[in-house]
Each structure stands twice: as structure tokens, then as C-alpha cells.
Amino acid sequence: GLLETKEHSAIMNDVNDVIMLPITTFHRRLAGHSFVDRIWVGAANARDLEGVKASITTVMRERRELKPEEPLNFEVTDAREVMTMMGSVMGMLSMGISGIAGISLIVGGIGIMNVMLVAVTERTREIGIRLAIGARGRDVLLQFLIEAVVLAIAGGILGTVIGIGSAFAITGAI
Numbered sequence: 001g002l003l004e005t006k007e008h009s010a011i012m013n014d015v016n017d018v019i020m021l022p023i024t025t026f027h028r029r030l031a032g033h034s035f036v037d038r039i040w041v042g043a044a045n046a047r048d049l050e051g052v053k054a055s056i057t058t059v060m061r062e063r064r065e066l067k068p069e070e071p072l073n074f075e076v077t078d079a080r081e082v083m084t085m086m087g088s089v090m091g092m093l094s095m096g097i098s099g100i101a102g103i104s105l106i107v108g109g110i111g112i113m114n115v116m117l118v119a120v121t122e123r124t125r126e127i128g129i130r131l132a133i134g135a136r137g138r139d140v141l142l143q144f145l146i147e148a149v150v151l152a153i154a155g156g157i158l159g160t161v162i163g164i165g166s167a168f169a170i171t172g173a174i
Contacts, residue, residue: 049078108155116148 005016027034043052053076060074120127127140 049080053078108152112148112152112155115151116144119147120144 003018003020023036041052041056043049056076057072060076061068061072064073066073130140131137
């Protein structure tokens with residue numbers, strides 16, 4: 001039969017690309033084992049979720065013949081727990097990427113500072129001549145500030161192009 005089309009989920013694979021078949025056929029022809037390793041269950045509404053989880057735990061304990069004092073040898077999770085875990089993982093990834101970006105900005109700033117220091121040192125005669133013919137100190141400062149900004153923008157654009165190109169190349173290779 002056909003199932004209703006469902007919206008995509010960021011957590012799971014596309015739920016519309018699913019094959020439904022008898023469990024014995026799955027075990028015999030596809031899985032190569034005779035146990036169920038995952039069961040997806042839906043609750044009618046979120047209020048019933050804890051009751052559904054408790055019922056599933058009770059049934060699984062009975063089926064696996066676990067005594068009340070024995071620890072569970074299965075796991076029952078709901079989408080909220082998965083979303084919480086994904087949120088914390090994404091938060092850690094965000095912090096890591098932010099740290100790397102911060103370090104990159106500091107290194108880039110130091111690089112630009114060194115390039116501008118060399119530019120000023122090599123052009124002391126030019127600066128002296130400009131000051132001698134009437135240029136003000138802030139005119140010289142503005143010249144070097146514009147050079148630094150152009151250098152930073154050009155480096156940012158070049159780095160972005162190289163990063164995007166590398167990402168597409170790696171994706172294509174994989």
C-alpha cells in the first residue's frame with residue numbers, strides 16, 4: 001500500500017523513502033539476523049507521551065523476561081530527548097566554529113598589521129615628501145587606513161571563494 005506523504009525531518013532520513021515489508025522477510029532477506037533493533041512509535045498527542053513510553057517499557061520488560069531489579073537492556077527515547085541532545089551538540093559545534101573564526105580574525109589582523117608596518121617602513125621617504133609639500137598627518141593616516149581596508153576586504157573575498165570552492169570540491173570527491 002501507499003502511505004501519506006510526510007514532511008521532511010532534520011533529524012531523520014527522508015521518511016518518504018521507506019519500504020514496508022513483513023518483519024520475517026526483512027530478517028531473512030535483508031538484515032541477516034533475527035532481532036529487531038529499532039521500533040518507531042507515534043503517540044496521538046504529546047500529553048500521552050510519558051504513558052506511551054511507560055507502556056512500551058513494561059511490554060519490553062515482559063518480552064525480554066527482565067525482572068524488576070534487572071537493568072534495561074533496551075532504550076526508549078522520544079523526539080524531545082533527541083532534539084535536546086541535538087541542540088546541545090549544535091551549541092558545542094557553534095562554540096567551536098566561533099572560536100576558530102575568532103582565532104582566524106586575530107591571525108588575519110596580525111597579518112594585515114605586519115603588512116602595513118612593512119608598507120609604512122618602506123615608504124618613509126614618500127611619507128616625508130608628502131608631509132613636506134603640505135599633506136597633513138591624517139591624510140597619510142587615511143591613505144594607509146584605506147590600503148588596510150582594501151587588503152582586508154580582498155583577503156576576505158579571496159578566502160571565501162577558496163573556502164566555498166574547497167567545500168564543493170570535497171563534496172564532489174566524496
